[in-house]
Amino acid sequence: MTKLSVTELSRDLRDAIVQLETTEGLEKVGIVTRVGDGVAWVHGLQSAGYSEVLTIESDAGDVEAFALNLNEDEIGAVLLGNDSEVKAGARVTLKGETLSVPVGPELLGRVVDPLGRPLDGGPAIKTKQRGVVEREAIGVMGRKSVHEPLMTGIVSIDAMFPIGRGQRELIIGDRQTGKTAIAIDTMINQAKQKTSVVNVYVAIGQKLSKIARLVDRLKEEGVMDQTIIVATSPSDSASLLYLAPYAGTAMGEYFRDNGEHALMIYDDLTKHAVAYRQMSLLLRRPPGREAFPGDVFYLHSRLLERSAKLSDDLGAGSLTALPIIETQAGDISAYIPTNVISITDGQIFLETDLFYQGIRPAISAGLSVSRVGGAAQTKAVKSVGGNLKLGLSQFRELASFAQFGSDLDDATKSQIDRGRRLTELLKQLQYQPMGVWEQFVSIHAVTSGLFDVVDPDRIKEAQAALIAKLWGDHKAEMRELNKGDKPSDELVELIDSATKSVAKGFED
């Protein structure tokens, strides 16, 4: 323990008093007229701006709120603290700033709440900079078209619906269909492939036990060092759930604006819309369809518009977004899903039926799309995955017809067989993302017909054997292939001969 110095104590006290005495003059104040359900109504403070932070004095200390309703007679402010501490008649002052959160590399590896306060029991977070929570998206001239790949490590996504850095790709599906699993695998792949992409996972109203499990898993996989988790639980106030994605984006934007690459995962925006609906109804804004307020589209469009690939002049950084939406009974035509589908640059639709058939990830080839990722796909994967989507869609259609009879012509039979092999190949265990070379050799083995001799039920076995053989015998070549360039004819021949020898071992 340090020795208490009376001289220094006296000096500190004097300095503090001098600081207090500098606050001269009249200070604009208002009073709380009523409070409840996380909303305080304030009389006065006519100069308050939209989204400006207010400080409400209470016996337990100051409680912050932000002004969302600027009415003629009063202000509706959403509390960021506990409403039981705020009493009617409490003094309210303007903080003179909009909401901001700490941003910077100091946040990496930490679990924080939407105000940047640590939730992981670690030390206080001291950053050099703060980022504004509600920030305007970058303009047209500051952007560049998406052209660099953001590999998820999931073969079916990287081959059929490639995602580029700066893209917004929606992950949509019913509950328990593997939406979060795709997001987590993508995060893990960034560490495995050493892409140096920073992950920002925003948990909106997620169970704390789920977040704890996620943190443990990310630590186990060595991803936590390049990850920030912004966590809110169902017991948090609606205001915190509403702020979480904006706060997380501010943290991600720091990396984007400094020429780095960041990946945002919003898990999930359905809960975000519900939290905003709660706030809006309590603020007495008129309800619209499904009781959502009129600006629920703008709620998500302004959030996702902040994800972008920056121009070279601005450092060429990027912010990629993977928002998640939960549907009810596969209904993607509901209000919030259609909104977010129209905002994003594509969607990965997960089907419950496929999930329970054991096809995992349960990606629907027909309903999923990536609108801008084609330009960002690695040449290696593009060279083999060109008509994978079409083939798979045709197979699923043919397979459903084939159930009614066995009299099929040879061409249809072979198409169905190829489809079955492809389906088996695209099954992938969780936490096992694949590199470019692994994806290339796997798809090539099936689409080139070299694995036609392998029974569809043994495809995964054959794939594992092929990967092991190539890595054991041709490590240098595979490392080269992993860079993503289109493989030379010699390399393809080498892979073909390895594939043939592996296929021989699996012949019936």
Next chain:
Amino acid sequence: MAQRISRRLMAEYVAGRLLDGDSNVITQLAAYLVESRRTKELDTYVYDVETALLAKGLVVADVVSARDLTKATQDAITVFLQDSYKADRVELRPSVDSELIGGVRVRTADAEYDASLRRQLNKLQKMKV
């Protein structure tokens, strides 16, 4: 159904009539509040009327101090408020509250100047010096 009148519009009307010397408007406002069951909003109405008066050049301020203020101090506060609001007239409502320990707290319709010892001690406590 009768349209609900904006509190601010009503306050501006009352302030205008008060400045014209029509004290009947107070009775009329009281009757309106009772009739429209808005008596709970009395305090906010007072603030709004004072805010409207402020815009018309009359500052009404509550001055709370730990002990009675001297004439010189009251004059100094009047000048301070006149300068701050560029007001034509200032009316003070002095009162004594020993809980302030020392200093003075001036509160107008939309602002506050708190130079009391109590507030400074509270601030120090919050800073955990």
